[in-house]
Amino acid sequence: MISRLSLLPMLALCVLAAPAVAADDDKVPYWASIDADVANMRVGPGGSYKIDWVYRRLHLPVKIIRREGPWRQIEDPDGDKGWMRDLLLSRQRTAIVIGKELIEMHADGNDSSAMLWRLEPGVVGLLGECAEGWCTFDVDGHKGFVNEANLWGAGEP
Template sequence: MKRLSLMLPLFAVCAMVPCALSVPAQAADDDKVPYWASIDTDKAYMRVGPGDSYKIAWVYRRQHLPVRIIRREGPWRQIEDPDGDKGWMRDLLLSRQRAAIVRGDGLIELHAEGRDSSPMLWRVEPGVVGLLGECTDGWCAFDTDGHKGFVHEDSLWGAGEP
């Protein structure tokens, strides 16, 4: 009986080891595509294939431009930009920080809170890029160069499910 009581702590430790060695949920989710990302540099090349030897298709000069990651191949990510163009970009040029771009034909309103009855703070034109906060009930927190507020989720590309 004494021998069994000495082994119980060992069994408890052994039972916890698989939990400690398992991959955290966040890390497992990082491998799933599609997902949203944003360009994390002032100048980024999109190539026609996953490698430096492939031709450059586009040069992006808009930090925080949202992109949809649709495929992974080693350190390369196949992206889709807001215009629907697809190509490959190095993961070092991308960030998981969510961003969005205003879409539509006219100005949209940036409100103080996530509801139509809240005060309008700014008007924002299509093509404006900003950092995206949490989206709730059809409204998203949006920050464009320090101008913070809430916009309708359907006015943004980069919000919602990828």
């Protein structure tokens, strides 16, 4: 029969050997995107807080700046901040075209490659890899390369 005193060291070893929470999941800021057709942003981290904004833009990129339980404090492309449930968000990287002018989407990651399309400010697309100032960008199946400086949601958050 094992005595209770001999169980204490084994219990302590089990606690010390428990896996740590993945550090990457806790690091903020990070990029995310809205993953719902309708997503409410609240003034605080809870369902009882007032709704400040209602987003109706699937894949809109947001920056996660704080975590509190299942709630994420986000910043949108216009700089507005508030709280949103994690269930409404995805880690899928997206970006939005910024500026006031049309921008060019190219066949390759350089200005001398063929221009495929012109994109308006506010266009949202799936963001791929970025290298040497150019990012792969997919807007409803129209794929190409866009200068990283023209995208909000690219680069480090």
